[in-house]
Amino acid sequence: MDWGLEAQDRLNEIAGCSLTGPGVTRFPFTPEHAAARKIIEGWMTRAGLEIRLDAAGTLIGRTGPADAPAFLIGSHQDSVRGGGQYDGIMGVALACLAIEALNTRGTPLPCAIEVLAFADEEGVRFPTALLGPRALAGTVDPEVFTLEDRDGISLGTALDAFGGAQGDVVGLARDPGSVLGYLEIHIEQGPALEQADQPLGVVTGICGIERNAVRFAGQTGHAGTVPMEGRRDALVAAADFVTAIHDTARNWPGLRATIGSISVFPDVVNAIPSEARLTLEIRHEDDRRRADFHAEAREIGAAIAQARNTGFGIEQTYAQPAVPCDPALVAALEQAAPGAPRLPSGATHDASAMADLCPVVMLFVRCRGGISHRPEEFASADDMGAAVDAAARFLAALPNRD
Amino acid sequence: MDWGLEAQDRLNEIAGCSLTGPGVTRFPFTPEHAAARKIIEGWMTRAGLEIRLDAAGTLIGRTGPADAPAFLIGSHQDSVRGGGQYDGIMGVALACLAIEALNTRGTPLPCAIEVLAFADEEGVRFPTALLGPRALAGTVDPEVFTLEDRDGISLGTALDAFGGAQGDVVGLARDPGSVLGYLEIHIEQGPALEQADQPLGVVTGICGIERNAVRFAGQTGHAGTVPMEGRRDALVAAADFVTAIHDTARNWPGLRATIGSISVFPDVVNAIPSEARLTLEIRHEDDRRRADFHAEAREIGAAIAQARNTGFGIEQTYAQPAVPCDPALVAALEQAAPGAPRLPSGATHDASAMADLCPVVMLFVRCRGGISHRPEEFASADDMGAAVDAAARFLAALPNRD
Numbered sequence: 001m002d003w004g005l006e007a008q009d010r011l012n013e014i015a016g017c018s019l020t021g022p023g024v025t026r027f028p029f030t031p032e033h034a035a036a037r038k039i040i041e042g043w044m045t046r047a048g049l050e051i052r053l054d055a056a057g058t059l060i061g062r063t064g065p066a067d068a069p070a071f072l073i074g075s076h077q078d079s080v081r082g083g084g085q086y087d088g089i090m091g092v093a094l095a096c097l098a099i100e101a102l103n104t105r106g107t108p109l110p111c112a113i114e115v116l117a118f119a120d121e122e123g124v125r126f127p128t129a130l131l132g133p134r135a136l137a138g139t140v141d142p143e144v145f146t147l148e149d150r151d152g153i154s155l156g157t158a159l160d161a162f163g164g165a166q167g168d169v170v171g172l173a174r175d176p177g178s179v180l181g182y183l184e185i186h187i188e189q190g191p192a193l194e195q196a197d198q199p200l201g202v203v204t205g206i207c208g209i210e211r212n213a214v215r216f217a218g219q220t221g222h223a224g225t226v227p228m229e230g231r232r233d234a235l236v237a238a239a240d241f242v243t244a245i246h247d248t249a250r251n252w253p254g255l256r257a258t259i260g261s262i263s264v265f266p267d268v269v270n271a272i273p274s275e276a277r278l279t280l281e282i283r284h285e286d287d288r289r290r291a292d293f294h295a296e297a298r299e300i301g302a303a304i305a306q307a308r309n310t311g312f313g314i315e316q317t318y319a320q321p322a323v324p325c326d327p328a329l330v331a332a333l334e335q336a337a338p339g340a341p342r343l344p345s346g347a348t349h350d351a352s353a354m355a356d357l358c359p360v361v362m363l364f365v366r367c368r369g370g371i372s373h374r375p376e377e378f379a380s381a382d383d384m385g386a387a388v389d390a391a392a393r394f395l396a397a398l399p400n401r402d
Numbered sequence: 403m404d405w406g407l408e409a410q411d412r413l414n415e416i417a418g419c420s421l422t423g424p425g426v427t428r429f430p431f432t433p434e435h436a437a438a439r440k441i442i443e444g445w446m447t448r449a450g451l452e453i454r455l456d457a458a459g460t461l462i463g464r465t466g467p468a469d470a471p472a473f474l475i476g477s478h479q480d481s482v483r484g485g486g487q488y489d490g491i492m493g494v495a496l497a498c499l500a501i502e503a504l505n506t507r508g509t510p511l512p513c514a515i516e517v518l519a520f521a522d523e524e525g526v527r528f529p530t531a532l533l534g535p536r537a538l539a540g541t542v543d544p545e546v547f548t549l550e551d552r553d554g555i556s557l558g559t560a561l562d563a564f565g566g567a568q569g570d571v572v573g574l575a576r577d578p579g580s581v582l583g584y585l586e587i588h589i590e591q592g593p594a595l596e597q598a599d600q601p602l603g604v605v606t607g608i609c610g611i612e613r614n615a616v617r618f619a620g621q622t623g624h625a626g627t628v629p630m631e632g633r634r635d636a637l638v639a640a641a642d643f644v645t646a647i648h649d650t651a652r653n654w655p656g657l658r659a660t661i662g663s664i665s666v667f668p669d670v671v672n673a674i675p676s677e678a679r680l681t682l683e684i685r686h687e688d689d690r691r692r693a694d695f696h697a698e699a700r701e702i703g704a705a706i707a708q709a710r711n712t713g714f715g716i717e718q719t720y721a722q723p724a725v726p727c728d729p730a731l732v733a734a735l736e737q738a739a740p741g742a743p744r745l746p747s748g749a750t751h752d753a754s755a756m757a758d759l760c761p762v763v764m765l766f767v768r769c770r771g772g773i774s775h776r777p778e779e780f781a782s783a784d785d786m787g788a789a790v791d792a793a794a795r796f797l798a799a800l801p802n803r804d
Contacts (some may be wrong), residue, residue, distance in 0.1 A: 250631060
């Protein structure tokens, strides 16, 4: 059996569980989700797993003694609007195939294993995400069930109609002693593995994220009547900031700093901008380095404001700490995927929430052009086959708990 | 008589001809315009002028033989929304006062003089402007009469209802031999005279204006998963451009370059901008220097695009040539306003359109903080008094044509 080609076939099939339009659009607790669930149940059955849906809508396939501590492996079934057919669902498919491969070869599993297909990681339908892993970790805020989608349907109502049970979600919290760890296989969603010419990468941690609102305040004036000398142009100061942040960030290993949004006031062709507002997102695997860069950005902005005679402010609007992967699991995954480089994850994953419950690790699979969340998203059968092999070796090498 | 205080009183009074709200809001061919017209007729009467409204809605006060060539002096009666009480209307008030001052002193006028109160220079109510001076210069496009305001009333209909006659506007074109020149007194709308500590300035020309659409095209990507190295961030390239244009323009005497508007796509906090669009407005009294700067901006943009690995485009979307003031009139105005510095006008004025008919010149009056088009717009009684004196001397010294 060519597990990579099999993975490609399965992902092509389940990509059909989508709203019409380009790419894959599969939101949680919808008819498309229900159709995908049926297909995933087929995968789990072929892997010899016992299947159940938990109260949070996570489809769980388990093998091994009922009360034994289990190693968990999974990802999410949902997509963004017009997304690709690998993000999330590939991790579920490859987990099933890794167990099926071990069964085919007659390799015994050293402990109980559960494959988890989480309902909602992208957070597109409801203004929340990660319900499934948070439920297992005991970190669900019951308020989220009242959040509504565009049609006014609450998360709780949608979950119950799908076969979940909002009232029982709090009871899903696992005893940490019953969970041995969590592995997530995911496409990289970036270009690092392609640039390194490697099919697989071992994730050392998930970057912390902070978002900042940045503002420069100058003075508007007529573009014709105010001479250049003495202008207090807020956009010019903001431009200095954009350039300085970008060029400084390039010298900070592992750091990502992005100014994704900018607006000026009054925003007309013949007026000097009196105000520029921009967003600054900073990500790093090490929260202290991220804080250091925030301080550096503040100094850069203040110096520019002085030079350009403008006001300056930076305010953190959001922060999410980094999640380090477990060193022992990282080492074990490197044994199972020889030659795979270490790299951080710049994006959040189900593993981010699972880390509140147990040691986590992630295996990244190369994706073409680093493209994700678009119909063109692609991982090759060869690379997915390599991931199945690595995951199977990893599971087989787990400490024997039977 | 203190002509400056008189000017202040008259401008305070006519400022009441406004929609309610902060500052002055007086659009053409409205009840506010009609009320202002009555007051201006009073000013013209006190200056001994014969009054008529022409077909384009310009209120004209004339003194001197009916068929003799006339020197024209004027400005506009309208304002922007929430504007000040000096822009435009001050030029009409001071023109009347200059003639009244000469009459009071018994100084004979050397030629026929007409004071012109144009209806619409700001172009706020209808998407066109300068109807009055264009009518005199014979440059009106008859299509403009079909243009509508927000309420669906056409310019032609509004003009006719006010006492004008759209069908007769084309016939207003003056024989250049019948017009000796045009003087416009206007607040500077910039900070140059205040910085030079001078009440008056002699305008050497009205800057040409060009507007350009500038675009940088890079590649979007996830703010977390795409390392800094190798990013093709369109906003970073655009920021380089903003800074370079501003700092280069400071070294070009008399040039103004403004990037007043910017937008990026996709414009979200966690995505690298794939596209940045901005406007570049360039103004200079010398069209060749403006073209030189355009070429320089093109080179700057191309070099940045190469360095940042983005696409770059610049497209001129609008161009209006410079209008030089008449050297003989400039010299005569300098005689009448000793010590007044020469300066260009960065903004367009009625004089821009009058230049198609006759030699023009402008006298700028200092305004506080360079502020215009806002309720805080202010020119002092002393400065306006100095302008009345200078205009009176200028008119009295015109070549004798009686």
